[in-house]
Amino acid sequence: MLRFWKERFKTGIVTENPEIDKELEEIKKNLKDKVKKLFAGSLAIRMVDSGSCNACEAECNALSNPYYDLERLGIHFVASPRHADILLVSGVMTANMYHHVWDAYNQVPSPKWVITLGDCAKDLGVFEKTYAIKGVDLPVDYHIPGCPPTPKDIMQGLIEFLKKIEINKEK
Amino acid sequence: MRLIARFAQENENNFEIIDVFDIEIKKTKIDKNNPVTSTLTNKYPAAIWMERKIRDEFGINFEGCVDTRPLVKHERFPKNIYPMRKNFQKIDIEFGEFEPYEYEEVKGEGVFYVPVGPIHAGIIEPGHFQFSQAGEDMLHLEVRHFYKYRSIEKMCENKKPLEIKKIIERISGNESIAYQIAFFNILAKSAGIELNESFKNKSAILLEMERIIHHLTDLGFIPNDAGFAPALAFMSRLSEDARRTLAKVTGHRFGFGAINEEMKYDFSEIFKFINYLEEKINFFENWIIDIPSLWDRFDTTGGLSHEKAQRYGVVGVAARSSGVAIDTRNNQWYKNRGFEIQVRQKGEVSDRFLLRIAEIKNSIQIIRNCKTDSNEKIEFKEFNDGEFHSFVESSIGELFMYIKLKDGVIDRFYVRDPSHINWQAFHTAIYKDIIADFPLINKSFDLSYAGNDL
Numbered sequence: 001m002l003r004f005w006k007e008r009f010k011t012g013i014v015t016e017n018p019e020i021d022k023e024l025e026e027i028k029k030n031l032k033d034k035v036k037k038l039f040a041g042s043l044a045i046r047m048v049d050s051g052s053c054n055a056c057e058a059e060c061n062a063l064s065n066p067y068y069d070l071e072r073l074g075i076h077f078v079a080s081p082r083h084a085d086i087l088l089v090s091g092v093m094t095a096n097m098y099h100h101v102w103d104a105y106n107q108v109p110s111p112k113w114v115i116t117l118g119d120c121a122k123d124l125g126v127f128e129k130t131y132a133i134k135g136v137d138l139p140v141d142y143h144i145p146g147c148p149p150t151p152k153d154i155m156q157g158l159i160e161f162l163k164k165i166e167i168n169k170e171k
Numbered sequence: 172m173r174l175i176a177r178f179a180q181e182n183e184n185n186f187e188i189i190d191v192f193d194i195e196i197k198k199t200k201i202d203k204n205n206p207v208t209s210t211l212t213n214k215y216p217a218a219i220w221m222e223r224k225i226r227d228e229f230g231i232n233f234e235g236c237v238d239t240r241p242l243v244k245h246e247r248f249p250k251n252i253y254p255m256r257k258n259f260q261k262i263d264i265e266f267g268e269f270e271p272y273e274y275e276e277v278k279g280e281g282v283f284y285v286p287v288g289p290i291h292a293g294i295i296e297p298g299h300f301q302f303s304q305a306g307e308d309m310l311h312l313e314v315r316h317f318y319k320y321r322s323i324e325k326m327c328e329n330k331k332p333l334e335i336k337k338i339i340e341r342i343s344g345n346e347s348i349a350y351q352i353a354f355f356n357i358l359a360k361s362a363g364i365e366l367n368e369s370f371k372n373k374s375a376i377l378l379e380m381e382r383i384i385h386h387l388t389d390l391g392f393i394p395n396d397a398g399f400a401p402a403l404a405f406m407s408r409l410s411e412d413a414r415r416t417l418a419k420v421t422g423h424r425f426g427f428g429a430i431n432e433e434m435k436y437d438f439s440e441i442f443k444f445i446n447y448l449e450e451k452i453n454f455f456e457n458w459i460i461d462i463p464s465l466w467d468r469f470d471t472t473g474g475l476s477h478e479k480a481q482r483y484g485v486v487g488v489a490a491r492s493s494g495v496a497i498d499t500r501n502n503q504w505y506k507n508r509g510f511e512i513q514v515r516q517k518g519e520v521s522d523r524f525l526l527r528i529a530e531i532k533n534s535i536q537i538i539r540n541c542k543t544d545s546n547e548k549i550e551f552k553e554f555n556d557g558e559f560h561s562f563v564e565s566s567i568g569e570l571f572m573y574i575k576l577k578d579g580v581i582d583r584f585y586v587r588d589p590s591h592i593n594w595q596a597f598h599t600a601i602y603k604d605i606i607a608d609f610p611l612i613n614k615s616f617d618l619s620y621a622g623n624d625l
Contacts, residue, residue: 001458003454014408048290049294049319051297051320051321051621052621053342053343054296054621055345056344057296058344058388058425059424061294061388062414065404067408091319094318094320095245095264095320096317096318097297100318104290126337126341127338128326130262130321130326131261131262131322132320132321132322132325133321133322147341148424
């Protein structure tokens with residue numbers, strides 16, 4: 001374990017690394033402020049995969065690695081739709097997932113928002129319509145494009161989404 | 172003989188069942204008016220899903236197959252349609268009546284059932300597990316998948332070969348490069364050309380990078396599921412570094428579109444990265460070996476016996492850690508570049524964990540020995556009709572792809588993802604364990620849902 005502590009002190013906190021790019025630093029600050037203002041510092045997201053290739057999920061998992069560490073900004077990926085503010089949907093929405101995704105949507109307490117993630121969730125991306133694909137027909141509030149969107153894209157997308165609901169709130 | 176795949180295709184006058192074994196390929200012709208053939212499930216248990224899929228999609232029945240439940244057609248999927256037949260061209264289906272699925276269950280006093288999925292608690296692909304439990308002990312597990320069934324096989328039909336490239340890249344995000352290489356092998360066979368050394372070297376580097384990323388992610392998640400989060404922090408950082416390196420070289424974090432005719436990449440970033448990785452992985456190994464409470468969870472958990480692995484024809488990491496030495500890289504070309512097959516014996520979580528570390532180290536050696544200085548382009552002029560297949564060792568295991576070209580377009584596209592076999596053997600690895608160990612076992616196999624469901 002001593003070896004580990006040595007390594008740990010040598011590494012420091014990756015998110016506070018000065019070498020990390022300024023752009024990401026800006027995004028993080030923005031995101032944290034918005035979450036604090038609109039969701040009292042705690043935003044819960046339930047991610048549902050409705051038939052993606054797993055790249056979108058991998059990128060969402062990457063959001064909790066030491067470089068991005070989304071939890072620190074007050075954003076949590078939660079285990080149940082009943083704990084969620086936002087339903088984050090990726091993939092083409094297959095016929096076999098159709099009712100399950102709608103089930104999850106219905107379980108999210110109001111007020112709720114739906115964000116689609118990745119090109120598949122909108123216009124199927126490179127895939128074509130087959131009998132096994134239904135396509136996303138949820139009431140979508142915001143779309144984050146990309147195939148897959150990088151963790152930075154997802155964070156930027158969340159900021160844009162929060163900006164959008166901020167404007168709606170003021171109206 | 173090991174069964175690799177069993178699938179069907181429709182010809183003008185008949186159906187054809189193609190059985191791919193490791194030493195031969197058998198074809199059986201079946202009458203269209205009375206589509207019945209015999210089952211292989213008595214000898215090869217892994218044929219069950221393949222036969223159920225064929226029955227669902229083609230309406231071919233298998234005499235003697237004990238399991239006749241639908242596989243890809245879920246509760247509300249219309250029952251009387253056979254979508255993979257040529258005369259089925261509808262792209263919209265109406266949902267049918269809800270027909271409950273009968274799960275395999277162990278019955279008895281005090282036995283209860285734990286359904287998990289299809290939407291899981293974490294950020295993970297959808298699939299369903301039904302456990303029969305007596306207290307904490309798992310008596311039985313049924314794995315039910317195909318929630319992500321997008322019908323990629325049908326989607327690729329009637330298209331020119333190069334038109335489906337983008338779809339193939341995105342069948343399974345974790346194995347994208349392996350899928351692309353399999354596809355290019357087939358294209359080369361069809362065009363009657365030999366893939367040049369420059370292509371082989373460069374694609375091998377990218378394939379090993381993909382394997383490294385996949386293994387690094389698992390090496391973090393497995394200890395995390397045993398409650399040891401520092402390993403996840405350490406490894407998820409490394410896998411992010413690896414992904415960024417891949418993005419620097421190919422322009423995409425998952426390598427979508429990375430395998431192409433030119434591949435004019437500057438690989439210096441990768442060579443720099445593997446030196447850094449080697450140091451980190453040695454540190455990780457020394458560190459993790461020193462944590463007894465972790466090995467307490469890893470050892471004796473999730474044992475897949477050598478016999479079971481052979482009986483099911485398991486491939487990839489799961490096979491190699493159970494003493495079955497299968498690796499499609501086991502040839503002279505790879506051996507010249509420092510490939511050594513990694514095999515462990517007991518097939519427990521600890522074996523699969525350590526095997527991944529060993530494979531990463533070996534991948535580093537392979538990358539070092541690949542030459543990247545030459546730049547030869549590949550040119551596909553025209554594609555000849557015929558049936559072609561290819562094997563590639565993806566990060567999960569042996570990937571089999573089959574394409575039949577007719578009149579210049581794809582007549583049948585079939586892929587057997589390594590997960591398709593391994594998922595079926597997966598339930599045999601849980602019987603000695605309690606349900607709390609399940610996430611650990613699941614992660615140590617780390618199988619794909621998207622590639623399996625197609």
